[in-house]
Amino acid sequence: MSELRELSPSRLAWLRFRRHRLAILAACFLVVLYTLAAFCEFISPYTPEQRNVRAINAPPMDIRFVDAQGQFHFRPFVYDLKLTINPDTWMREYEEDSSTPYPLRFFAKGVPYELWGLVPAERHLFSVDPRGPGYIHWFGTDSLGRDMFSRVLYGARVSLSIGIVGVGLTLFLGILLGGFAGYLGGIVDSVVQRITEVLQSIPTLPLWMALSAALPTAWSPITTYFGVTLILSLFGWTTLARQVRGRFLAMREEDFVVAARLLGANDSRVIFRHMLPSFSSHIITTATLAVPAMMLGETALSFLGIGLRAPVVSWGVLLQQAQNYQVIVMTPWLLLPGAFIVVTVIAFNLLGDGLRDAADPYSSLSEK
Amino acid sequence: MNDSLLSIEDLIVEFKTELGSVKALKEVSFDVPYSSITAVVGESGSGKSVTSNAIMRLLPDSAQTSGEIILRPQGREPIAINSLDERDPQMQELRGGLVSMVFQEPMTALSPVHRIGDQVAEAVLCHRKVSQEAALAEAAAMLEQVGLTEVESKMRMYPFEFSGGMRQRVIIAMALICNPQLLICDEPTTALDVTIQAEILVLIKSLQRKLNNSVLFITHDLGVVAQIADRVVVMYDGQVMETGSVRQVLKSPQHPYTLHLLSSMPGIKIVEELQTSSEGWAEGAPMGSGTVLGDAGGGRQVREFSK
Amino acid sequence: MSQLLKVTDLCKSFAGQGVVKSVSFDVNESTTLGIVGESGSGKTSLVRSILRAIDPDSGSVRYNSREGWQNLNELSAKALLPLRREIQMIFQDPFASLNPRMTVQAILEEPLIIHGLGDKSWRKQRVAEILEKVQLDASSASRFPHAFSGGQRQRVGIARALILEPRLVVCDESVSALDVSVQAQILDLLASLQSELGLTYLFVAHDLRVVREFCDDVLVMYAGSIVEQGPVAEIFENPQHDYTRLLLSAIPSPDPDEKLEPLDREGLLLE
Incomplete structure (x- = not known):
């Protein structure tokens, strides 16, 4: 046990993470998938629009x-x-x-x-x-x-990246607003709280649909892509903001944060040196678990024909072809993008679970 | 022929971890006689709580145990607790029936959403087939015994309306209501204020005298030991250092560790020559002493040590 | 002996409930004032008000700083900053009070950085000095808090409080979470640091045995008010107030022949 004492907290977290075989497997799968998506032009034998x-x-x-x-x-x-x-x-x-x-x-x-x-x-x-x-x-x-193989790969690039970009935006909004609310308290807190409540009370799907329908059809594929990402993250930040706020409130009272304040540390030092690092692992976990939701949102919108549109290829767009019974019976391979979505979502969830367990600095290594 | 209520013999508890195993108990042996209070005293890491959890079979799955824990309830066959199967009906009888436990934290041991009276009555209903009314009546009688006043109205209250000391009294009532032969108290007063602690100690002692059962009292405070115990077991690093009557151990400690504990107590001045022999027992000091628990006469045992 | 701290009519309430009710006392330099009381007596709120970790409602906390007397309660956060060097705190929980993600070097260096003292090599040397002072190995600097035992962490906490060379140190139950033998060592350390550096301690505790051994004067609090104050010997030998007597009679003696008597709370009506 004594060698454990010499390790840094991040090294300990890695040791804890390593115990989750499924999470490791999921991480490897995702790395492979993202690599394939990044080099999809090279990996796929055809371009997605090429007809045979x-x-x-x-x-x-x-x-x-x-x-x-x-x-x-x-x-x-x-x-x-x-x-x-x-x-x-x-x-x-x-x-x-x-x-x-x-x-x-x-x-x-x-x-x-x-x-x-x-x-x-x-x-x-x-x-x-x-x-x-x-x-x-x-x-x-x-x-x-x-060629479906080429199309699935090109679709992976769009679907996988929309998850990351969307969560990145969500994190930015969530940490900024949640952090302000939690640290400053008072009026700022109340205003942010009310906004999140209003946003959370609106049913997401109809709102997404309304906003997506408002996206001009004349927009280029790339603009539409960012438009859809923005719409998705505009409503995703509320949960994260609440979590960040709760953490901030709790951590403000932690002894080591009080200690820093009593030493005379100013607000930015307290936040950036003491509070944020202490729950960065928590944020990473939350973000990992938020990626699938983002992907599913994109898929849902594209499937309904109001998200991304051809010629952009995403897994949701690909699944549009599989909307009727005939397709499922006659050409079941058109459902393959769906299988990719399921496996990817499961992989993200497994990875998130592993990260969550690893992130707790005081969870012992001796359990199990 | 052993005639103690509880005998622990060569108990070893080992926790398996990814980085090898850790021995929490290394051949611990001691007895808890009938109708007496035995205190187990030690600092953190001494293995005192592991011992009590082993008696209640509350250790996690990663723990490997060997040795014997034998309970000899009056008017019954002895039970080898350590080799009981988890599904054995005796297990249910054991926990809360023959042996019950009072924990350190009076805040979390009670359910916040049930009335006090119902919670105490529930403890009766778990082990005996009686009517709800009879159980409530028993609960009322027991709560009176632990020193609550206006029991009728208090039974309809919720835990959050009680102070820490009152909650600990309720927990003691719950632990005693099935008339257990052994009551294990794991640091029951550590979280309490000193005046409340004094009241709870007096209460536990007077109830033990009245009910004539045995108490195993786990604590880190030698002052508490002196006030409550008949016999003392001093533990350090998963081993028993010294056992004996409370007078033997506290008035003329034989083992340097016991002396070290005593001299560390604030406000205690130890004769200088004794003081020097207790040095070297600082935090995390290795055992460095003998491995044999020798008989020192008068029912007293002391681990051998090099002078 | 000169006065260091003069607290007058300090009041603090939470949600209309008074937790510190018009408390006044003085502290002389290089002495230790024990503040005892049971949970809810307001002792923690009292010292946190003095430190301005919470803002008191009224009253004055006059402190004899190196630049003369100042009322801490009237100073802005900015004006308070130089005084933070002189007044420090040692916490109760050696686990919670150290940032688990910082090395001991970073933890100890932080006060120096905040107050803009010295360059990197000087700070490193200063950390080494202070580690020696609290009897920790110099190699401790590169380790994280989880690598230490409770007593060692408390030494790190003490080092952090002392690195700015304060004059007044508030110990908020600083030894009550420790094992009794470790507790004795930490008390020894605090005592030797006091005689070496001329420190003044405000020592909050619930264990009267520790206060009796460690403090010069004591202040007994009950329900937000001081019920009795004076030199330790005086209070412990000859308590005047019923509550002080009750507290003293509740101390479990390690002598099995001095039995606890059932406490007498009758006649103890306090407002």
Whole structure:
């Protein structure tokens, strides 16, 4: 136990966090997901708008190492899809044609793109030679023949970043207003409290809808993106502000804060040296748990068609295609963005739980 | 043949942690005789509360215990508390029935949303099949015994209307209402003012004499020990340093740690030659002394130490 | 012996309830005044009013500073700042009074930074000096509070109070959370620091045994008022007020032959 005594509080928090296997797993998953989203132009084999008329509503393709003859290949490949029309139902049916394999190429030149809209490039992580007839749709295609894998990745960039940017705005508003209310008290406190009460009493969804409907359709995708983020965080800060205020009120009476005041420390020193660091871990936890709410808000608005709109691709926008029963039966792979949302939300919640336990400076390491 | 109500023999409690295990108790042995008050005294980390929690089987799952805790209730077969199964019906009988406990904090031990009378009556109903009226009548009688006046009206009040001392009286009433053979008091007066403490100490002692049960009284204050106990167990670092009657231990301490505790008490001046032998027992000092608890005659045991 | 503090008619109430009712007393330099009373007696509110941690309603707290007499109760927060160097406090709870996220070096250096004293190397040297003074190892400076035992933390708290070289130190139950043997060590330390530095202590406590051993004068409070004050020997040997007598009779003696008697609260009617 004695070696524990030598460690700094943040190191101790890390030790506590490390015990949560699920939280670690969730953190790794999120890191991978965010990396994929950050480099989505490079990772995806196509651009999200690129159409493949030979594969409309094509099912996900299997990436193979072993061919029909049972022979193993180091270079993975996919089989061509053969389109047939079912004479009874008049539906398109795809069947693998094991006579024409298309080998995958790695880091090869393919469809040209601009990384982050800035750096022109044309290499992709994996692709099938675009000069030939082959193609690869790992997650299948939609009704316009667009590659779902590429679209999910591009959507991840928007959906995941809206969570972070939105929570960042929320935090800024929440800490600023909650902090003022808690530290100054009196009239400032009352005013902030009344504003949060009013905002919290308004049903969010109708208000979001009203505000989103007011966003001009002529706005560029990027402006709409920030408009939607702003709308989401404008109503998200109230909960955080209340928590920050409560913490401030409680901490004002803590002995070590009183001690600092009695030493003659001024307000800003008391706040920034003593109070904020003491609940920064709490804020990080709250923020982590707030990201999924933000993402779900975006998804809900986009799903209803009043948030982000095509040509912007987000998971919510993608799910718009899956609004009817027919889609779910005939082309269930269009629901994949939904699966990503569920897993991401769960991962954020697990991570938040782990952080919350790790953040308590006095929770012992000996439990469990 | 042992004829004590409670015998603790070679009790070892070890807490498992991520960074190895910590021994909270290292072979603790002592007896609590019938109809007497035994005080366990020690500073923080001495293992006195771990001992009482082990008797009530209140230790967390991370604790590994070995050794024996044997309760010999009058008119019943002895119970080996340490090897009882958690689901054994004797367990329920034990907690609150044969053995009950009074904790340090009188603020949190009572439910804030129930009336005092109902809470005390509830303690009766948990262990015996009697009617609500009979239970309330018993509760009233018990509250009178612990020195509450105007019991009828107080029973309809809520805990927040009571002062700390009154709450502690109610808790003692709840602990005693099923007539336990052993009452464990874990620092019951530490959170109280000195005048209230004096009243509670007098109360616990007079009730013990009246009900003829046994009390295990855990405290860090040798003044409290002197006032309440018949026998004393001095603990340090998970071990028993010295046991004996209260006069033996406090009037002529044999172990240097006991002496150190006594000389640390404000307002106590110890003869100089004794004083020097108590030095070196500063905070966190290693044991550095013998491992054997030797018999010093007259029912008294002292751990060996190097002079 | 010169006077250091002169409190006159100090009053403080919360929500219309008087917790400090017109309290007056004087403190001489380099002496220790014990303030005893049970919970709710107003002793903590009294010292916090003197420190201006809370603002008293009325009365004066006149302090004989290095620049002459000043009424602390009339000074603005800004005018109070230089006086904060002279009046310091040691808290009760050695766990809560140290910021868990700061090293001992940062904790001890903070008072110097706030008052703009010295440069970095001087501050470091000063911290080392004060650590030695409270008998802590020099290597303690780089550690965090959780690495210390209760008694060691209290030493850090004492070091923080003393680093500005104060003249008046308020000890608010500073030893009551400690084990009895640690308590004895801390009291020894406080006593030796007093004789070395000529400190004046306001020593708030509920344990009369500690007050008897440690203080020169004592002030017994009950329900916001002083019921008795005087030299320790006088009050303990010859208490005049019923409440003081009650308090003294409630002290559990470590001698098993001196039994506690049931207390007599009758006739103790105080307003």
